Amino acid sequence: MNAxxxxxxxxxxxxxxRPMFIFYSTGFPLAMIFILGLLSQGFYNGPxxxxxxxxxxxLLYQALLSCSMSTNSFLERSLKAPNLRVLFAPVRPxxxxxxxxxxxxxxxxxxxxxxxAILEVLGVNLGPLCGLELFGMVxxxxxxxxxxxxxxxxxxxxxxxxxxxxNLGIGILACTGGVFFSxxxxxxxxxxxxxxxxxxxxxxxxxxxxxxxxxxxGYVATIGLSLAAAVAFLGAARVxxxxxxxx
Amino acid sequence: MSDILTVENFCKSxxxxxxxxxxxxxxxxxxxxxxxxxxxxxxxxxxxxxxxxMPRDExxxxxxxxxxxxxxxxxxxxxxxxxxxxxxYGNLSAKANxxxxxxxxxxxxxxxxxxxxxxLDFAGLADRANEPVxxxxxxxxxxxxxxCALCHKPRLMIMDEPTVGxxxxxxxxxxxxxxxxxxxxxxxxxxxxxxEEVEEIGDxxxxxxxxxxxxxxxxxxxxxxxxxxxxxxxxxxxxVPGLDEAFYRVNxxxxxxxxxSVFDLESLPAIDNVDAIIKTASGSGRRIVAFSSVESGLExxxxxxxxxxxxx
Numbered sequence: 177m178n179a180x181x182x183x184x185x186x187x188x189x190x191x192x193x194r195p196m197f198i199f200y201s202t203g204f205p206l207a208m209i210f211i212l213g214l215l216s217q218g219f220y221n222g223p224x225x226x227x228x229x230x231x232x233x234x235l236l237y238q239a240l241l242s243c244s245m246s247t248n249s250f251l252e253r254s255l256k257a258p259n260l261r262v263l264f265a266p267v268r269p270x271x272x273x274x275x276x277x278x279x280x281x282x283x284x285x286x287x288x289x290x291x292x293a294i295l296e297v298l299g300v301n302l303g304p305l306c307g308l309e310l311f312g313m314v315x316x317x318x319x320x321x322x323x324x325x326x327x328x329x330x331x332x333x334x335x336x337x338x339x340x341x342x343n344l345g346i347g348i349l350a351c352t353g354g355v356f357f358s359x360x361x362x363x364x365x366x367x368x369x370x371x372x373x374x375x376x377x378x379x380x381x382x383x384x385x386x387x388x389x390x391x392x393x394g395y396v397a398t399i400g401l402s403l404a405a406a407v408a409f410l411g412a413a414r415v416x417x418x419x420x421x422x423x
Numbered sequence: 424m425s426d427i428l429t430v431e432n433f434c435k436s437x438x439x440x441x442x443x444x445x446x447x448x449x450x451x452x453x454x455x456x457x458x459x460x461x462x463x464x465x466x467x468x469x470x471x472x473x474x475x476x477m478p479r480d481e482x483x484x485x486x487x488x489x490x491x492x493x494x495x496x497x498x499x500x501x502x503x504x505x506x507x508x509x510x511x512y513g514n515l516s517a518k519a520n521x522x523x524x525x526x527x528x529x530x531x532x533x534x535x536x537x538x539x540x541x542x543l544d545f546a547g548l549a550d551r552a553n554e555p556v557x558x559x560x561x562x563x564x565x566x567x568x569x570x571c572a573l574c575h576k577p578r579l580m581i582m583d584e585p586t587v588g589x590x591x592x593x594x595x596x597x598x599x600x601x602x603x604x605x606x607x608x609x610x611x612x613x614x615x616x617x618x619e620e621v622e623e624i625g626d627x628x629x630x631x632x633x634x635x636x637x638x639x640x641x642x643x644x645x646x647x648x649x650x651x652x653x654x655x656x657x658x659x660x661x662x663v664p665g666l667d668e669a670f671y672r673v674n675x676x677x678x679x680x681x682x683x684s685v686f687d688l689e690s691l692p693a694i695d696n697v698d699a700i701i702k703t704a705s706g707s708g709r710r711i712v713a714f715s716s717v718e719s720g721l722e723x724x725x726x727x728x729x730x731x732x733x734x735x
Contacts, residue, residue, distance in 0.1 A: 179526070179527050182523070182526045182527060183527075186523055190512065193514060254512075254513050254514075255512070257506070257508050257509060257510040257511075258510045258511055258512045258520075260510065261504075261506060261510035261524070261571070262527060263476060264474055264476075264499070264502065264504040264506075264572075265499060265500075265524070265527035265528055266494070266495075266496035266497075266499040266500050266527075266528070267527055268494075419476045419477065420471065420476060420477035420478065423467075423471045423476045423477060423506075
């Protein structure tokens with residue numbers, strides 16, 4: 177018997193009924209875009225508005241933060257015991273993990289649909305086809321991030337500890353990539369960090385999609401690498417996940 | 424009666440030490456098998472290994488005569504496991520919890536609805552089926568925790584201390600429900616450190632400590648292990664170091680166990696030594712707070728086997 181669809185449905189519903197999760201996936205990015213967009217108004221010339229730049233930055237940042245959703249959906253205090261009870265049934269441990277990753281990704285994508293729609297309505301430029309290409313990129317990153325979250329939570333065996341580690345890592349990535357402000361003018365080291373930050377690479381591809389007619393190789397590479405990373409992280413999570421550590 | 428489950432030579436060690444040490448037992452079909460031991464005796468580790476959640480260092484499990492390796496679906500489908508910790512989705516209703524856990528065993532449609540209704544009845548929660556579990560009392564949650572393990576009609580129920588922290592009414596409800604399960608032909612493994620519960624429901628009892636079997640048998644068989652010694656409990660108003668040595672000098676005294684200011688004494692029945700016991704206690708200079716003759720039970724069995732109280 178394949179319990180995976182049942183598990184995915186349950187996990188997705190568990191997230192939908194939590195107001196905090198909904199705020200985190202929709203209200204938080206919109207609020208950040210609004211605040212940073214206002215603060216950086218007038219920084220850009222020509223067809224580029226501060227809203228466009230900030231929106232791309234924060235959508236990518238939010239995709240990377242999807243990991244918090246999978247760590248919470250797995251080991252959040254009120255969910256941990258019933259989630260692990262699933263293993264008393266004839267359910268494969270891999271399915272338990274896969275369900276968390278897929279449900280978290282689905283939930284995050286639901287949030288992104290709402291955020292993209294609101295940004296489109298507000299006239300923010302998200303690229304062709306109402307931002308569909310950018311959405312594909314964000315979706316792949318989100319899946320990789322949820323899988324990473326699962327791996328880390330299996331390693332740390334604690335949701336808050338895993339979130340701390342992940343938020344720190346993603347925060348560093350975001351700062352070096354200039355999500356909140358550019359660090360290039362802080363000296364040559366900072367400039368080098370910014371230049372080689374994976375976040376800068378992601379943002380460049382997103383900008384090309386929106387304003388320069390796209391970067392097919394970069395786009396496919398991003399999606400391909402994200403999916404490969406997701407599979408690798410899930411594999412690592414399965415190897416790391418020892419049921420005896422959680423009972 | 425044939426055995427539904429046989430455990431041979433279970434061993435499990437952690438970095439902190441040996442948790443289960445060459446444990447073996449067999450459980451006849453349709454019986455209530457109790458694992459009794461103090462906290463840290465290795466009961467939950469044994470359960471985790473039986474549930475295929477924890478690999479064993481050594482040992483074998485046979486279910487219905489067939490060896491269990493890994494996590495075979497047929498074996499897991501035959502088990503209903505009630506964990507010590509409440510494992511329920513608090514913001515879902517009782518019914519939704521039961522439906523979800525029943526689905527994991529492949530139950531669908533009308534069959535699932537029927538089994539969920541049965542489990543709600545069994546747990547005495549039919550009239551609260553649609554209420555969120557977070558609104559329930561501790562006892563109701565415990566009952567639902569059992570109900571979630573029942574929907575798929577397991578042949579072997581494994582209950583890990585299901586009465587921890589609940590009111591006497593819910594505790595009685597749970598003990599009654601275990602008797603009902605046995606009457607319906609379900610085999611039950613019940614772990615506890617409450618002797619009274621085990622005495623009440625256990626057909627076979629295995630007393631364990633430090634991962635090892637201390638004794639196994641029916642309540643009567645276990646009681647016979649302590650012989651027909653007389654058991655007394657004496658309490659002073661304060662601890663008296665060395666008084667246990669003085670009690671040993673009383674004629675007929677076979678065993679003395681001191682727990683602070685409380686002494687458990689075992690004496691030969693043919694010798695009338697109550698006066699001597701009282702005199703020895705009074706001679707310590709402390710006041711006697713209580714003195715009673717204790718009926719032979721599992722507490723005495725444990726005391727005789729280990730020299731300490733199960734509650735220590």
